[in-house]
Amino acid sequence: MSDPEQLLRDALQDRAERTSYDATPLADVESGAYRLRRRRRTVGAALTAAAAVVVVVVPLAVVAAQDPETVPAPAPTTTPSVPTPTTTPTTPAPSGGPPQIAYAEGDRIHEPGGRVFQLPRDLGVSGFVAYRGGYLVADARYFEGSVGLTRYDAGGRAVASWTSAGRPVSSADGLVTTWTSFAPPESGTTAPTLVHVASSTGDGPEVTQELDLIQPSVVGMVGVDVVIEGGFGAGGVWATDLVSAPRRIEVLDRATDVSDAQGLIAGSVDQDAIGRVVDAATGEVLWERQGVTVSAFSPDGRYAVATASQGGRREIVEARTGEVLAEVKASGEEHFPTLLELTWEDDGHLLGDLAFNCCAHLGRVDLDGNITPARPRGEIGGTGFVFAATS
Amino acid sequence: MxxxxxxxxxxxxxxxxxxxxxxxxxxxxxxxxxxxxxxxxxxxxxxxxxxxxxxxxxxxxxxxxxxxxxxxxxxxxxxxIVTADVPERPVDDHHDDGLRDAVWSFVATLPPRQRAVIVLRYYEQLTEPETAEVLGISVGTVKSQAHRAIASLRAHLPQETR
Missing domain, CATH: 1.10.1740.10 (RNA polymerase sigma factor, region 2, helix turn helix motif)
Structure with missing residues (x-):
């Protein structure tokens, strides 16, 4: 009698050895890698090129129409009323200085540099990104998992709206924006459930894919993939390049954030009892921890924030290993403030929406976990702060 | 470098x-x-x-x-196309009287996940937990998939080789 297991070993080994292969030249690998990158960046690149044409060609055209000997050098070109990109800056945030990323407070979006973008209606803000010269804003009209999503132009006018879930997210380089849309079940209307990917300035094409999910929300973008949380029904975490059918990330039930820089997805399983960090390319669980939620990767993907399910204690952890680097604490304060939201300002600092002594505060957290004010204290009963979402 | x-x-x-x-x-x-x-x-x-x-x-x-x-x-x-029928037995060759080809043909008919389990277990020589981890499935699923494949292979082997 033959041993089927040994037969399998022999047959597979035999088949593998009998098949010939052509070696892949390094140039072909690099070409494939380039195509992978380009698929995602095409929209943004087209936009950047278009913007460059506007900035460079228009002043040159003005100069060319005049006598070159009488024309002074063109004044520096400024971009008209385009919001500052909401991606994190590369320069370190000055300790105690104003926030270096945009944040929303009530119906106002504060941009780095001091400009304030006034929203026409105070519907609350649960998330936002700079988009097409204005903003794409998820409001706070929560209804059974859905929110309103509105595009405001540079002048603050609402020009389009959708029903969505979660919040819009921009790519790490700020060039591409993604969000979901669907018909709310209670509306009695039918419309496809879509994930959208578009140039953040709107000059390129908008790509959509229909999803067989109920009220999905976007988590972020990793490589060519948009990572989506499934919402009701099937739920789960999915990744799609908007070409192939979405594939399920089976080692996660929910997702909280992604790091494009490191190719990571943070999320949880077992009804949020276990926090995990997963390699987006392989689906490998890099580490997990009971009783924490992992979120907020730093821009370089080296760090993440772990929040204890009980007590809400926040820790800064090494993203790929989970090693605890620091506990977020209120330096010089008697009691810890409650951190409502925490996002990275740059690779060395976080900004926190703090509730402390009945006030809303905007605090800056360094890598040692120390908190310092990032803005004068807010008013009692303030609405708190919401930060732009990037991958 | x-x-x-x-x-x-x-x-x-x-x-x-x-x-x-x-x-x-x-x-x-x-x-x-x-x-x-x-x-x-x-x-x-x-x-x-x-x-x-x-x-x-x-x-x-x-x-x-x-x-x-x-x-x-x-x-x-x-x-x-998942089928319970093993394809026609291939012609004999100089390797092993066609038995290995028959086994490979059987493997090729397995559903993708079951085939992946078999390849990782019996070609890559991964353990059951390692196979489960790579495929993102439970160890129990690895065991059951491998068991079904082996049982099916055993049933379809030529009588004289069982």
């Missing part, structure tokens, strides 16, 4: 084993080639953040298997 040179050295040394695994998983040289190219492109992009070069083989295998899982899901509805 810079990162590009390191990648090239790895590529020269290790691509053949990746190609072999891809062929066994995909069952078709063209699909295998696509799998390998996607895997290499992703590995190339990730190379700079792979701090431990000793883990590259396992990392590449994970990407490959993950790509394969995605591809079988994409194509399952239009291409996969």
């Amino acid at each position: 810079d990162a590009r040179s390191e990648f090239e050295a790895w590529l020269v040394a290790r691509e053949p084993s990746l190609q072999r695994l891809a062929h066994l998983l995909a069952g078709d040289p063209h699909d295998a080639r696509d799998l390998v190219q996607k895997t290499l492109a992703k590995l190339y992009l990730a190379w700079g953040r792979l701090e431990d070069r000793h883990d590259v083989d396992a990392y590449a295998r994970r990407i490959l298997v993950n790509e394969h899982r995605s591809s079988w899901r994409r194509t399952a509805r239009r291409r996969e």
